[in-house]
Amino acid sequence: LSPSQIGxxxxxxxxxxxxxxxxxxxxxxxxxxxxxxxxxxxAENLEGASQIAKLCGYxxxxxxxxxxxxxxxxxxTGGSMKQQNSLFTRKAELEQLKAHLAQMEQSxxxxxxxxxxxxxxxxxxxxxxxxxKMQSEQYRQEEMELHSKYVELExxxxxxxxxxxLASSEKNTASSRREALLKQKSQVEERLLQLRRExxxxxxxxxxxxxxxxxxxxxxxxxxxxxAKKRSELAVLQEQLNQLQIQTADIxxxxxxxLQQIDTISREIEWIQNExxxxxxxxxxxxxxxxxxxxxxxxxxxxxxxxxxxIDCQQQLAQLDEQLKELQRVHKGYLxxxxxxxxxxxxxxxxxxxxxxxxxxxxxIDFEEAKNEAVEMEDVEHIRKKVKLLKLSIEELGPVNLTxxxxxxxxxxxHTFLTEQRNDLIEAQNTLNETIREMDExxxxxxxxxxxKIQQQFREVFRELFGGGHADLxxxxxxNLLETGIEIVAQPPGKKLQSLSLLSGxxxxxxxIALLFAILxxxxxxxxxxxxxxxxxxxxxxxxxxxxxxxxxxxxxxxxITHRKGTMEGADVLYGITMQESGVSKLVSVKLEDEAVLVxxxxx
Numbered sequence: 001l002s003p004s005q006i007g008x009x010x011x012x013x014x015x016x017x018x019x020x021x022x023x024x025x026x027x028x029x030x031x032x033x034x035x036x037x038x039x040x041x042x043a044e045n046l047e048g049a050s051q052i053a054k055l056c057g058y059x060x061x062x063x064x065x066x067x068x069x070x071x072x073x074x075x076x077t078g079g080s081m082k083q084q085n086s087l088f089t090r091k092a093e094l095e096q097l098k099a100h101l102a103q104m105e106q107s108x109x110x111x112x113x114x115x116x117x118x119x120x121x122x123x124x125x126x127x128x129x130x131x132x133k134m135q136s137e138q139y140r141q142e143e144m145e146l147h148s149k150y151v152e153l154e155x156x157x158x159x160x161x162x163x164x165x166l167a168s169s170e171k172n173t174a175s176s177r178r179e180a181l182l183k184q185k186s187q188v189e190e191r192l193l194q195l196r197r198e199x200x201x202x203x204x205x206x207x208x209x210x211x212x213x214x215x216x217x218x219x220x221x222x223x224x225x226x227x228a229k230k231r232s233e234l235a236v237l238q239e240q241l242n243q244l245q246i247q248t249a250d251i252x253x254x255x256x257x258x259l260q261q262i263d264t265i266s267r268e269i270e271w272i273q274n275e276x277x278x279x280x281x282x283x284x285x286x287x288x289x290x291x292x293x294x295x296x297x298x299x300x301x302x303x304x305x306x307x308x309x310x311i312d313c314q315q316q317l318a319q320l321d322e323q324l325k326e327l328q329r330v331h332k333g334y335l336x337x338x339x340x341x342x343x344x345x346x347x348x349x350x351x352x353x354x355x356x357x358x359x360x361x362x363x364x365i366d367f368e369e370a371k372n373e374a375v376e377m378e379d380v381e382h383i384r385k386k387v388k389l390l391k392l393s394i395e396e397l398g399p400v401n402l403t404x405x406x407x408x409x410x411x412x413x414x415h416t417f418l419t420e421q422r423n424d425l426i427e428a429q430n431t432l433n434e435t436i437r438e439m440d441e442x443x444x445x446x447x448x449x450x451x452x453k454i455q456q457q458f459r460e461v462f463r464e465l466f467g468g469g470h471a472d473l474x475x476x477x478x479x480n481l482l483e484t485g486i487e488i489v490a491q492p493p494g495k496k497l498q499s500l501s502l503l504s505g506x507x508x509x510x511x512x513i514a515l516l517f518a519i520l521x522x523x524x525x526x527x528x529x530x531x532x533x534x535x536x537x538x539x540x541x542x543x544x545x546x547x548x549x550x551x552x553x554x555x556x557x558x559x560x561i562t563h564r565k566g567t568m569e570g571a572d573v574l575y576g577i578t579m580q581e582s583g584v585s586k587l588v589s590v591k592l593e594d595e596a597v598l599v600x601x602x603x604x
Contacts, residue, residue, distance in 0.1 A: 009041065009055045014048020019063070032588065035578075046070075077539055122523075129446075132439055139436050146429050154422075444481040450522065451475070451486075457518035465514050465544050468493040473515075488515065509536040513545060517552065524555050531561045539566060546570035 009015055016022070019040035020033045041062045043049035049062040053070040056062075062070040069077045360366060455473045462471035470491040477484035490511050491497040500508055513533055520528065534545045542564050549558060550570045560567060568574055574590045 009052045012043075012048065012052050012055065014043045014045060015052055016042040016044060018042070032590070046076075132442070135435075135439070139432050139439070143429065143432050143436065146425055146432065149425055440482055447481050451481075453522040454515075454518050457521040458515055461517045461521065461548070462490065462511065462514040465510055465517075465541070465548060466492050467544070469495075470497065471511060471514065505536050506538060506541065509534070510541050510545070517548060520552060520556060527557050527559075529559045529561075532563065534562065534564055534567060537564075542566035 019037035019042055022042060023033055023037060025033045039060050041049075041052055041056070041060055043052050043062055043064050046064050046066065046068045049064050049068060049070045053060070053062045053074065058070075058074045059072055061072055071077065356366065451473070458471060458473055463469060472489050474487045474489060475481070475484050476487055488500040488511065489497055490500060490503060490507070492503070492507055500511060503511065516533070530549075534542050537545060543566050546567050546569065549560070549567070552558070553572075560571065562568065572592055574588075574592065576588050577585050578588050579585055
């Protein structure tokens with residue numbers, strides 16, 4: 001600020017100086033000091049500060065030596081509550097603390113040793129607690145697995161009991177059936193005798209069919225031989241027919257030649273008759289004619305003879321044709337008889353196979369056994385009726401489970417084994433339940449101890465932060481400490497006791513801070529980070545929060561993220577980000593404990 005901006009405030013008797021002029025700092029930090037304190041005026045008392053702020057038009061912050069602050073705009077903060085921890089008296093407090101430092105060093109050393117022992121003990125206890133938690137979780141997992149196995153074994157046991165019951169029932173049924181079968185054994189034996197008689201009859205029928213089959217085979221062989229013989233005769237006749245046909249062809253050829261000779265002779269006679277007048281005598285002609293006539297007669301007789309021979313051959317050929325047709329008819333009859341015999345043979349073989357299959361299916365014996373066991377039967381119809389009744393009785397008995405006894409023994413052995421396993425699992429479950437119960441008791445005891453400590457600390461911290469009132473932690477289910485919920489009730493000064501959800505936003509925030517500080521008091525930790533936990537508090541409550549935070553900082557180091565000035569004023573070191581040039585951010589840190597006391601911050 002320049003003198004022209006302050007104006008008449010410079011001449012006011014209560015005006016001392018600007019705040020940055022009262023603070024010692026290195027020359028290199030002048031810009032920081034002027035930036036932070038250059039718009040803050042210092043006055044002797046609150047009355048003078050109010051008058052100076054009025055003269056400046058309430059544009060700048062004015063602070064007093066007592067710690068009162070007249071903010072820009074005219075609002076007042078600070079006073080006697082702040083005086084003890086104000087930044088102006090920080091040096092005086094440090095001097096007093098130095099006087100007591102020698103006396104406290106020995107106590108601090110002993111406290112540090114005790115703290116180290118307690119921390120070591122706490123670390124061991126925390127390790128043990130983690131181990132117990134891990135063991136508890138492992139035991140719970142094992143308990144769940146064992147419970148699952150136990151349920152499975154119970155189901156399997158029920159199934160085995162059902163199986164054993166069914167096996168016992170089957171065993172009883174099998175015994176009953178066995179007795180019934182034993183009773184029917186004699187009847188079956190009698191029936192067997194009757195069946196043997198019936199079997200003898202069947203065997204007789206089979207023998208008859210076998211004989212008929214053999215006879216048909218014999219007839220078939222005879223027919224085959226006769227057919228072969230007839231085929232041979234037919235072949236001979238066919239050969240003879242072929243020879244006759246060849247001879248007939250030869251005769252026809254000779255006849256044609258003779259006819260040609262006759263024609264030639266006739267032509268010669270005509271030629272001679274034509275030439276006789278010129279060349280030959282009558283006697284020679286007559287002689288020649290006579291010779292040719294004789295030759296013609298010889299040829300005619302030869303032709304007649306050949307004709308007769310041809311007629312004989314044709315007659316023989318006709319007879320052979322008749323014989324061939326007869327043989328073909330007979331052969332055809334033999335073939336039909338042969339096919340009939342084959343059909344009959346197939347039927348007989350089918351009947352024999354059917355009877356053999358019937359013996360195997362119904363009586364479980366083959367033909368040779370039946371033939372050996374065959375006896376003479378008297379009343380076949382009666383025996384058939386009795387066999388039918390026995391078949392119905394056997395079908396009504398149903399299938400007999402011959403392995404029921406072995407199955408019962410196997411299931412009983414399995415049931416015994418599973419019962420032993422179930423007993424072992426129950427014993428292991430009981431052991432685990434006992435271990436878990438002991439761990440639950442230990443956890444409940446430790447929880448109760450920690451809860452009592454935190455509850456007591458919460459009551460005290462709440463009264464200190466709120467300047468009175470009452471707060472408490474209430475267990476919703478005191479009988480079940482491991483699963484109970486916790487309700488927070490609070491009674492700020494001037495209000496009635498009510499649940500946390502019914503408080504205002506600032507009251508809820510300060511109550512939560514009180515609970516956090518109570519936990520830190522009951523179990524101190526070396527390092528804590530707080531991120532704007534006091535954002536919802538008003539200025540007065542921020543001062544209480546800052547003062548209590550300062551108290552806790554003796555044993556615990558705090559890193560606090562905040563935008564509240566009251567919290568910043570209680571810090572040892574401030575870290576901030578400033579932008580001296582556009583677009584260039586810079587980290588700024590101020591160690592308040594090593595610097596002069598700061599009065600306020602420059603208002604924007």
